[in-house]
Amino acid sequence: MATNKELLAKGVKYLFGALPLMFLGPSVFYNxxxxxxxxxxxxxxxxxxxxxxxxxxxxxxxxKTMTDALFNDTK
Structure with a gap:
């Protein structure tokens, strides 16, 4: 079972994009x-x-992208 490394990297990029928004959103909401x-x-x-x-x-x-990369779910 091989891992699609490009798709895994794309999923990690999505998660790193979500991380600052997870802190910024509630701060703006509270403000x-x-x-x-x-x-x-x-x-x-x-x-x-x-x-x-x-x-x-x-x-x-x-x-979702990371699980697709790990379990070879091709579409």
Whole structure:
């Protein structure tokens, strides 16, 4: 059972892309909730939610790509 190293590297890149977003998203979300008196509150809240959703998407895509590389799931 050989591992597809290019596909595995691509999955690791997705996970490394998701890692900073996992910290940035909740920070932006918290900032939006603490500054409710500001006019930009809703915009910052939407941006924080989008960053969190992108982080989860990239993490799942990275894990799926890595499992495809490890178990030779060709499509």
């Amino acid at each position: 939006a909730l603490m500054n409710k008196q500001n006019n930009w509150h809703y915009l910052v809240l939407v941006i924080g939610c989008a960053i969190c959703i992108t982080s989860v998407f990239l993490a799942f895509k990275g894990l």
